[in-house]
Amino acid sequence: HVQLVESGGGSVQAGGSLSLSCAASGYTYCMAWFRQIPDKEREGVAGIESDGSTSYADSVKGRFTVSQDSAKNILYLQMNNLQPDDTAMYFCAAARTTYCFIDLPSTFTSWGQETQVTVS
Numbered sequence: 359h360v361q362l363v364e365s366g367g368g369s370v371q372a373g374g375s376l377s378l379s380c381a382a383s384g385y386t387y388c389m390a391w392f393r394q395i396p397d398k399e400r401e402g403v404a405g406i407e408s409d410g411s412t413s414y415a416d417s418v419k420g421r422f423t424v425s426q427d428s429a430k431n432i433l434y435l436q437m438n439n440l441q442p443d444d445t446a447m448y449f450c451a452a453a454r455t456t457y458c459f460i461d462l463p464s465t466f467t468s469w470g471q472e473t474q475v476t477v478s
Contacts, residue, residue: 362470380450402460
């Protein structure tokens with residue numbers, strides 16, 4: 359398993375922007391962002407595959423952008439036009455699968471520490 363270290367997050371007013379970063383200790387085929395609120399299941403937000411293909415949850419399409427620096431094994435999530443419903447703990451994750459199945463958290467084998475995003 360790769361080690362994942364997140365940074366970023368914080369608090370912002372509705373309509374604002376935040377960014378998250380996730381540094382991986384090694385190469386992975388698929389990296390993704392998930393989020394979770396208390397008493398709810400973890401939700402896939404965005405994923406990116408080694409060829410640059412991306413996938414997004416419908417709730418964030420057009421507002422969030424996932425990207426990666428493959429040379430440095432860093433995953434990013436740019437979050438624009440944030441809304442209160444985006445408030446959650448955010449996690450980065452890595453999978454050994456070629457494709458990112460962000461609807462299936464069980465396919466991800468490495469997880470970063472949680473980072474809070476609060477939108478008021």
